[in-house]
Amino acid sequence: MEEMSKISGVPVDRLQRGHGVYLTQCGQCHELVKPESLKVADWRLVMPGMCWNAGLTRADEALLLEYVLAAKSVDDGKKKALPGGRAL
Ligand code: HEC
Known part of the structure; x- marks a missing residue:
């Protein structure tokens, strides 16, 4: 989470809450x-429908x-380091 937060710029507590939503809601x-x-791009496309x-x-x-x-972005970063360290 620390690393994810550093790479994405999203605060750790928001990442943890998002992870919680993911685990509880998205495997039903x-x-x-x-x-x-x-x-x-596909996540952005799919997410609204799945959240609905x-x-x-x-x-x-x-x-x-x-x-x-x-x-x-963390996972992509491990596969190939992009300029600036960001994969988004
Ligand atoms: C918000 C949490 C959540 C996420 C993230 C999520 N789903 Fe789905 N999901 C589906 C169905 C049915 C499909 C396949 C048909 C479609 O694409 O609409 C699907 C397909 C997908 C796909 C597309 C897979 C692919 O390879 O293209 C993704 C990604 C996905 N869901 C993510 C029913 C659900 C239901 C049932 C009420 C819930 C809850 C649900 N999904 C919650 C979620």
Whole structure:
């Protein structure tokens, strides 16, 4: 989480809340879809519909998207270091 926060610029407490939403809400209908399995653009596309599926508020949706994209940027960063250390 510390590393994710540093790379993404999202505060640790928001990442933890987003992670909590992800774990509790996003594995109900299917296996949890890992942050790294979708492209950033696809996450942005899919997330509103899935949050509607899960009955989430806009606030939870924002937390969740931050978490997923932060997790993804860390993962991408490990695969290939991008200029500036950011993968988003
Ligand atoms: C907010 C948490 C959450 C996330 C993140 C999430 N889902 Fe889904 N999800 C589906 C269904 C059904 C599909 C496949 C059909 C579709 O794409 O609409 C799907 C597909 C997806 C896909 C597309 C997979 C791919 O490879 O393209 C992603 C990503 C996804 N869900 C993420 C029902 C749900 C339900 C059931 C009420 C909930 C809750 C739900 N999903 C909550 C979530």
